[in-house]
Amino acid sequence: MTRYIPHFVGGKSVEASGGRVADVFDPSTGAVQARVPLASADEVRSVIENAEAAQPAWAAMNPQKRARVMMRFVDLVNRDMDDLARLLSSEHGKTFDDAKGDVQRGLEVIEFCIGAPHLLKGEYSTGVGTGIDVYSMRQPLGVVAGITPFNFPAMIPLWKAGPALASGNAFILKPSERDPSVPVRLAELFLEAGLPAGVFNVVHGDKEAVDTLITDPRVQAVGFVGSTPIAEYIYTTAIANGKRAQCFGGAKNHMIVMPDADLDQVADALMGAGYGSAGERCMAISVAVPVGDETADALAAKLSERVAELKVGPSLDEGVDYGPLITQDAVDRVTGYIQQGVDEGATLLADGRDFTVAGNEQGFYLGPTLFDHVTTDMAIYREEVFGPVLVIARADDYEAALAMASDHEYGNGVAIFTRDGDAARDFTARVNVGMVGVNVPIPVPIAYFTFGGWKRSGFGDLNQHGTDAFRFYTKTKTVTSRWPSHGVRDGASFVIPTMQ
Secondary structure: OOEEOOEEEOOEEEOOOOOOEEEEEEOOOOEEEEEEEOOOHHHHHHHHHHHHHHHHHHHHOOHHHHHHHHHHHHHHHHHOHHHHHHHHHHHHOOOHHHHHHHHHHHHHHHHHHOOHHHHOOOOEEEEEEOOEEEEEEEEEOOEEEEEOOOOOOOHHHHHHHHHHHHOOOEEEEEOOOOOOHHHHHHHHHHHHOOOOOOOEEEOOOOHHHHHHHHHOOOEEEEEEEOOHHHHHHHHHHHHHOOOEEEEEOOOOEEEEEOOOOOHHHHHHHHHHHHHHHHHOOOOOEEEEEEEOHHHHHHHHHHHHHHHHHOOEOOOOOOOOOEOOOOOHHHHHHHHHHHHHHHHOOOEEEEOOOOOOOOOOOOOOOOOOEEEEOOOOOOHHHHOOOOOOEEEEOOEOOHHHHHHHHHHOOEEOEEEEEOOOHHHHHHHHHHOOOOEEEEOOOOOOOOOOOOEOOEEOOEEOOOOEOHHHHHHHOEEEEEEEEEOOOOOOOOOOOOOOOOOO
16 A cells, blocks of 8 residues: 655644645655645645744743754664665665765754754843943744755755754745655654654645745745755745745766876765765766866776776665666656767767666666766756766866866865865865865765855855854844943933944
8 A cells, every 4th residue: 555644743744635646756666655745825824823833932942952852853863763764765766875874964963953052142242331231142033944855855854954943943844745754754753852843844745835935924934955946936036025045056066186186086986976876966076077188088997997887776775886866757857968968979988878677677777877078068067967977078277177167157066186285275265166175075064064055056145054054043133231320311312322
């Protein structure tokens, strides 16, 4: 019997009142394994009402007690780590170890949020004027929402929920309808950890649910991760409706390979960064930029050897390097890009099309694909493919390689592999990209730094996790206080107060 994945509202599972549903597939087999409801606007408004009612009591709880809920949640997730990873893997298609990494990277942000009492402290100045003190306090916004993608069904929801909840907000999560089970399970674990019912709600849906969240005046802030067109749409709509918004979109991440780099290290790094999770990562390296033809020829040879050795199969099988893509639509989209690359004249060194896994012929698989001699006017260079496709775009010299990464419309992540400290230092200072790795292929910052891309990879003033997240989910109130001695009068003043 096919599973049904209900909404999670007010601390309990809630059946949908409407009739619209979406299929949830097992990508490894291609079979439908569950169905998920798609909420109507009225259902979403009911969820907002529930969150609005629960938020004041949660906000009134002192920050230390809220932090203890985070502490208990960390323990519960660690207790259930393997079960969460299997569930995630079964719906997304990433390998078991990669799924555990998905959960762990989200959990690291929750660990950072345990320090919320310190992060929420304001400032205090005494004696700024005669008998006058000034102080500030950080207060929650109220009801906030997160709209999260399929490719990290644990990490991104936790990146959004952790700081929002620790700051005293009520949080509504609209996860991807493609792999919704883990987000619901995380909400259940928060309830078990002591989070009051209604403070964390999960509502499933599509554009109707999203549009309701980003236009309803009771929702004060919206966080989103997904494709750039949708990120831009949500950002512009949300701010037009008076909300805060942080929206992160697509990427085209380059790895600059200098002539002095260790090419075996580079090739190993590109295998994991380019093909891990079937390339369905916004921080995947999808463009290798070797400097000089000698470097490029040697790198292409090493990559061709390693690509031939990659093992692709069901996500829970032992020894699999990467599993299937999320849906058949995703497979069709990526194969279309591969054909476009061939048509535009790139050299196809490895073709992942028509790849099948024995016994799982209906699964959503693509073999690893590798292109060489890719130029900056080709679609496979300009656009985010979001699949197991790595391209080699050759650069004549360092300045040309730097310009390729800097001039691309996306600016999420970039890496440089070199043994030259001067070149690395110059690159990190000058490249027009938000996150930079030096001999690190996937430069995802640790939880107490912020994550965010530049240019068309990010919309909004503040990044995810780190201190930026607490700034985003709180508002600052500044108090100017005076306690004059009894009976002292200064008389009326009709000029603006100054510190003269």
